[in-house]
Amino acid sequence: MHVADIVKELLEARQEFAWKKDLNGHTPLHLSCSKGHLEITRELLKLDPDLSSLPDNEGRTPLHWAAIKGRINIIDEILSLNLQSAEMRTIHGETVLHLTVKNNQYEAVKYLMETLNITKLANMPDNDGNTILHLATAGKLTTMVIYLLKLGVDVNAINRKGYTALDVVESDASNSGALQIVPALEEAGARRCDQLPPMSPHDIQPIGDTSPISAQSSIPRRAPRESPSRHHRRRNRRRREKQIELQTEGLRNARKTIIIVAVLIATVTFAAGINPPGGFNQVSGKSLVGKQTSFKVFMVCNIVALFLSLGIVIFLVSIIPFQRKSMMQLLVVTHRVMWLSVSFLAAAYIAAIWTILPRGRGMVWVSAAVVSLGGGFTLAIFTGLGVLLARHWLRKWEWRKMKEKNRSPNSSISRVEELRMMKKTSHESSNSDLDSSDQGGYHLY
Structure with missing residues (x-):
């Protein structure tokens, strides 16, 4: 029915x-x-x-x-x-x-x-x-x-x-x-x-x-x-609130990215640790090239990269900051540790390559070229990021210096400009990273 x-x-x-x-x-x-x-x-x-x-x-x-x-x-x-x-x-x-x-x-x-x-x-x-x-x-x-x-x-x-x-x-x-x-x-x-x-x-x-x-x-x-x-102040406030919102969202995304990268590093180093370069003896289970210096360097760098990345994951998963400043401090610490982990991972890879390459005539130059190429490329990346970080710190220093100058009672600015600056800063929160990077649209940490 x-x-x-x-x-x-x-x-x-x-x-x-x-x-x-x-x-x-x-x-x-x-x-x-x-x-x-x-x-x-x-x-x-x-x-x-x-x-x-x-x-x-x-x-x-x-x-x-x-x-x-x-x-x-x-x-x-x-x-x-x-x-x-x-x-x-x-x-x-x-x-x-x-x-x-x-x-x-x-x-x-x-x-x-x-x-x-x-x-x-x-x-x-x-x-x-x-x-x-x-x-x-x-x-x-x-x-x-x-x-x-x-x-x-x-x-x-x-x-x-x-x-x-x-x-x-x-x-x-x-x-x-x-x-x-x-x-x-x-x-x-x-x-x-x-x-x-x-x-x-x-x-x-x-x-x-x-x-x-x-x-x-x-x-x-x-x-x-x-x-x-009043309309101009309202539009500036909206623009600033939008910038702060975008920066906060960027920090959240950076936190997620660091976790993903740390997990990947831990996965790669763990796999490399149980499957070392050069192989191992089927009877004793010992590494065939364990006495070589390059293999010892590989193991040390691989172990350090593994546990540094695991520490990053545990640190970021266990702490959930609710303020932008706390989030920034957390990311600064984990970001430095992540780059350190990446550096040891690169060093472990170079040491592994050096271990398994043959030592015949002419192969020494090949090995040296491979190591130099990998190390040079990594060094170039760190140098470029260092330059960008230095520029960011310089912009922040100039911004803070200008801000202190505007607030100083001995400043040469007019009383009208001083009152205008006081009104502007009365309803806007300080954010040196955001204000000093307004033109570039990004900042490093």
């Missing part, structure tokens, strides 16, 4: 089940609309069309749940009986359009806007003042944003935080979707909140709400003009 037939028989026997709610306030119609059971939905609505207006604990009706899941057939069934249910809102002031956009149900949005023509809901804000365009830009839903702009929605509506849709998308411009959304908004006439004219009494629009406490709340559709200096 089909599920719809079972539900039909249950409703004929116990109709009161249709109004029963679970702990979340969901009726059978809520669940049916969420799961997309069209036949069951029809049976329940046939019993009582007003079931479509019953809200759950969050104020969401069956229509809202159908919109969240993108059930277009369910939406059509409900609105064919009661078009007014499309205007019902949740306890957060969300309309059916808010829920479809928030859950990226593009086809459901097209159906609601084109088939049912409920465009009057397009510019309606929720309790936070967000229109559906705010939600689409916050979610970086490029296709959704372009579609809403074609419908002519208000591109300069302001939410309770004082942000327009352009402010919302520019607050996180790192996402690739923002590269397409920003030009589309600007082409449609979108502006940032500081670029809009001052608010006037006629620009106040009330926000409807299902709760009686906030029924009289209102939201300005124009924010007061922000001073150029």
